[in-house]
Amino acid sequence: MRCHLLRRRHAPSRSAIGRVLERLDTDALDAAVGAWLAHRHSAAAPGRRRVIAVDGKALRGSALLDQPRRHMLSAVTHGCPVTLAQAEVGSKTNETRHFQPLLAPLDLGADVITFDALHSVRIAYKPDLNGT
Template sequence: MRHPARRPTPLIGLAIDGKALRGSRTADGTMIHLLAAVRHDTHTVLAQRQIAVKSNEIGAFTPLLSGLELSHAVITADALHTQIEHARQIIAAGGHYIFLVKGNQPTLHRRRLKALPWRAAFLNHRTDERGHSRREIRRMKICTARPGLPFPHAAHTIQVKCRRTNRRTGTTTIATVYAITSLPPGRIPHARLAALIRGHWSIQALTTSAMSPTAKTPPVSGPAPHPGS
């Protein structure tokens, strides 16, 4: 008797984002800066750490994730955290990553991602959204990571081109963003991959004003629950 194939466990998007707390001050008068892990779907802060004085978010990344169960999580992060050791930590914990790539990784950004034949690549996903007097069209293309890509466990490279038109002024701006992911072919649909990238940007917008503790937020250095709980 043939048993039906088991479906892969759904993956939870978990955004890593840092912000300074408005109106806060440390003993030396500097603003308090936190790095947090936030679920895409519920906006729940699962863990957060205060950035040490004279340090930055990169050093807080490893301890932030060390207490989380990542086996069913996709970690999304901006270009600052597109670091080799961060990728290795996530994969070793059983998770996946989607990292944005910008000029802080010049070899990866310009020579390996931007130089790919994107014009000839298939369009994998497209969204067309209207609201707040503007129209946004996003086009996502995916290329298999080529041998020699200087980043561990990268399975795909991604290009997202966003065309935003202000319907009041008629002004149009176009922005192109590149990313890499460890997600293997067929692990999730293209629409879900695009939604994870948009979900990260939504978390960034949500925490722009402030990242202050709430009833959902564990203590700054305390343990955090499983992403699926």
Template sequence: MPVGTTVWRLLTRLDAALLATVLAGWLRSRTRLAAARRPPRYRTVIAVDGKTLRAARQPDGSQIHLLSALDTSTGIVLAQVTIAAKSNEIPAFAPLLDAVETVLGSLNDILFVADALHTQTSHANEIAARGAHLLVQVKRNQPTLYGQLKTLPWPQIPAGDRTRDRGHGRRETRTVKAVTLHTPGGIAFPHAQQAVRVTRTRTTTSGKTSRETAYLTVSLPAIHAQPTDLQDWIRRHWHIENMVHHVRDVTFREDLHQARTGTGPAVIATLRNTAIGYHRTNGDTNIARATRRPLDLITDVTSSYPTTQ
């Protein structure tokens, strides 16, 4: 049996992108029956977000940063790309779409949900060219677009959906309003079909109340994106943080892992994504408890290949 250092030397020489594609395809093959039973209104929603491996520092002191795409319905990370040194997530967005398309075969009618960093004209055009759709938040770092959304006649627009939750010592109400963009030329963002406003009102047990307002655009018309859908899709962006990144940090202690050789950091992150996705597809919600049954995963991998010794 090879020792740990031998295994590590192998891992650091693997093509991290290819490994992520192969393992994501294997996980999806285990969920195809469930996918066939989805309701007619179902839409695949993919959350995009980045994560820094804080302890994996390069010789020049820079940190490894990865951009990932999560299928929010299955908990499977479909693709992961490494951000180039001295760069950011924006140039890596198109390669991430390429990787997702390799796994799925097509991006037609898929909805991508991303944070304000990806409210980029090039991203909207790239996604539209592939037949997909984009839901993104708009912040003040884009003053023209933000101003256009903020000055829409929101007081005259009725609330489309409202949800109330309790937990973590507070009550939260989320109200969604959406309006079709009929203005000449739309707004300063290509392919935007609707403007969305989300108002979050939080009240703590001490009685303190706070309110937060967020503005978004979506490239789907109202007939395909009702306020109840938008409410659900907006919250799904948090899935990649809660279901993957948080688990990698807390359960796998990823931010303490100092490995930085070759493709090692990205490969190890992919293996963690695969373990998490495997347990999610088995219906496990407590990943820490599920990882105490490593033979389940080993058996499933080896049983797929009868010649494996």
């Protein structure tokens, strides 16, 4: 915000806001906002068990001529809907690999996690060249 000579305040211009948003680390911002919302949501109802749904969705309107729609995996609370964490997974087939890393930074405690049958499948990892 800039102060005018007559003590009026001016909001930043569209181009200034655009430049700031272009320079942001969007993954870090997403993680910080998610952590803040998770803390705020758990502090609002201490001692209550949260119910969190994990599901993937294709983002409508995100497809380009040469690229399919973007696919996100999100952890959202029931009741008062708050997105606690989200990650871009590329395609629906990649959701299973991103399930545990998505929930890892969250303090789940005694929370209940709901998810669709896709996440109950065991992942078969291929060994690397060292055989591990």
